[in-house]
Amino acid sequence: MISSGQRHDSLAFVPLMGRLRIARRGRGRPRTRPGRMLGDKAYSSSAIRAHLRARGIKATIPEPADQARNRLRRGSAGGRPPAFDPVAYKQRNTVERAFGKLRQHRAVATRYDKRDFVWRGTVDVASIRIWLRNPVHDLRDTL
Numbered sequence: 001m002i003s004s005g006q007r008h009d010s011l012a013f014v015p016l017m018g019r020l021r022i023a024r025r026g027r028g029r030p031r032t033r034p035g036r037m038l039g040d041k042a043y044s045s046s047a048i049r050a051h052l053r054a055r056g057i058k059a060t061i062p063e064p065a066d067q068a069r070n071r072l073r074r075g076s077a078g079g080r081p082p083a084f085d086p087v088a089y090k091q092r093n094t095v096e097r098a099f100g101k102l103r104q105h106r107a108v109a110t111r112y113d114k115r116d117f118v119w120r121g122t123v124d125v126a127s128i129r130i131w132l133r134n135p136v137h138d139l140r141d142t143l
Contacts, residue, residue, distance in 0.1 A: 010043050014051055036060055038092045049082065060088045101130050 021030040037043075037052055039061040052059045063071075063082055071078035103109040105126040113119040 008042070010045065010048060013043065013048055017051070017055070033057060036088060038089060038095075040092070044082075059083075060085050062089065102126055105129070 020032055020034070022032070022034060023030050033055055034057060036058040037060065039048075039059070041062050041064045044061045044064055044067060049059055049061070059082065061082070062084060068081065071081065102123065105122075107113070107122045108119075108126050111119055113122060
């Protein structure tokens with residue numbers, strides 16, 4: 001999903017999770033529920049965490065300092081801190097590096113295109129150029 005440049009990405013989180021399809025290696029319909037969601041501190045809202053909990057998806061999202069302070073300030077009423085797996089969180093760097101490579105292409109980073117389908121085509125061309133420079137035999141090995 002593509003949002004306006006000034007809007008926060010987390011606003012599109014719930015609709016994006018509704019459209020999620022994870023292909024199976026063999027036959028069968030795609031899964032609609034991932035096992036884990038890796039997100040940065042911007043996705044640490046109570047609404048996002050509640051949505052993931054309701055769908056049975058493990059959340060690996062660090063707790064921002066202000067949320068931790070507010071929780072501690074409330075004492076026992078603040079509850080315990082959300083679970084966080086630092087080993088799983090390190091896998092996010094693969095996605096961040098991919099976005100970094102895409103943003104090296106000026107047309108992707110600046111997004112001057114008025115229409116979203118033109119910008120998506122620009123992202124596709126940039127992705128193909130990146131892949132041609134360093135082809136990977138099986139994309140699943142890198143994920």
